[in-house]
Amino acid sequence: MTHVFDSGMADAQRTLIAQAITTKLQPLLLSTLGGAANGFLEAISTIAFTIDGKHDDYGIGLLESQLQGKSPAVVISPGSMVLTQAGGPGKSRGDLAIDLYIVSAHGRDVTDGRATGDAAAAISDAADPGIFAIVELVWALLFDCDLGIGSHVQQLKLHREDELITDDQLSIWKQEWRVSVTRDANMYRGITQLLLGINTTVAQSGLDPDPVPVLANTDTT
Numbered sequence: 710m711t712h713v714f715d716s717g718m719a720d721a722q723r724t725l726i727a728q729a730i731t732t733k734l735q736p737l738l739l740s741t742l743g744g745a746a747n748g749f750l751e752a753i754s755t756i757a758f759t760i761d762g763k764h765d766d767y768g769i770g771l772l773e774s775q776l777q778g779k780s781p782a783v784v785i786s787p788g789s790m791v792l793t794q795a796g797g798p799g800k801s802r803g804d805l806a807i808d809l810y811i812v813s814a815h816g817r818d819v820t821d822g823r824a825t826g827d828a829a830a831a832i833s834d835a836a837d838p839g840i841f842a843i844v845e846l847v848w849a850l851l852f853d854c855d856l857g858i859g860s861h862v863q864q865l866k867l868h869r870e871d872e873l874i875t876d877d878q879l880s881i882w883k884q885e886w887r888v889s890v891t892r893d894a895n896m897y898r899g900i901t902q903l904l905l906g907i908n909t910t911v912a913q914s915g916l917d918p919d920p921v922p923v924l925a926n927t928d929t930t
Contacts, residue, residue, distance in 0.1 A: 715892075715893060715894055715895045718861065722805070722858075722861070722862065722890055723787035723805070724787075725856075725862070726787055726807065726862060727755040727785045729856035729857060729858055730807070730851065730856070730865075731753050731755070731785065733850050733851055733856070734750070734753050734847065734850055734851075735748075735753075736748060736850065737749065737750045737753075737783070737843075737846060737847070737850070738750045738753055739751055749781060749836060749837055749838060749843075750781055750782060750783060750843075751779040751780060751781065751782055752776055752779040752782040752783075752784075753782070753783050753784075753785070754775055754776065754782065754783075754784045754785070755785045755786070755787075756771070756772065756775055756784055756786050757786075757787075758771060759786050759788045759789075759808055760772060760786075760808075760810065760873065760881075760883070762873075763873055763874040769874060769881070772784060772810060772812070773878075773879070776812060778814070780812055780813055780814035780815065780837070780879065781811070781812060781813045781814075781815070781837050781840075781843055782811075782812045783809055783810070783811055783812070783843070783847060784809070784810040784812065785807065785808075785809055786807070786808040786809070786810065787805065787806075787807055788805075788808055789805075790803045790804065790805045790806070790890075791803065792892070795891065799893055799894040799895070799896040800891070800893045800894075801892050801893065801894075802889065802890070802891055802892075803890045803891070803892055804887055804888075804889060805887065805888050805889075805890055806885065806886070806887060807865070807885075807886040807887070807888060808883060808884070808885055808886070809847060809883070809886065810873070810881050810882070810883055811840055811844055811847065811881065811882040811883075811884070812879055812880070812881050813837060813839070813840050813843070813879065813880050814878060814879040814880075815837050815839075840880055840882050843882075844870055844882055844884065848867055848870075848884070851865050851867070851886070852865065852866070852867055853865065853866070856888075860891075861890055861891045861892070862888060862889075862890050863888060863889040863890070864888070865886050865887075865888050866886065866887050866888070867884060867885070867886055868885045868886065868887055869884070869885040870882065870883070870884050870885075871885075
């Protein structure tokens, strides 16, 4: 019972959203099925933290540890949510922030080299095409898409793209996504028996010397 969610979903909303995004990005994942290389991402991963700007050395270090040298990569971070009351008791609407970190550690020069593709990318779809291309391909697969989770989760909206950090080891760009979700609480959790109906007997006043009871049945289901 402790893992039963009021949404009726099989798992937590952040977990399901991260899994759905991973599935949507599968066409970009490097694969050698059938003997031919397809895709170019070496990893699509999920983290439970966000990177607070280019000076967040600890967060960037955790991200590098998560990837274990895999590059290029996309890392999904379901982050903060702003909740507001929506409708009656127990009903709320949330604006969930989803940060995507696009990572490249290509050995070519750290300026133009990591931003755009090189000679290898020109002849192979499996080569690193550069961060500019990855950012746009990720956008194309996710923007306004239905994540297939249900009516509780709306389409993804991209709010901002920006460079986070570039150094000798890697470059990271960040996409800031938002998704509207509904989250309703079960207000009857502690009730063990529900009231299904009320039978009411209404008798006329003393004005009638021989009052006749009137039976009213109220169904509350």
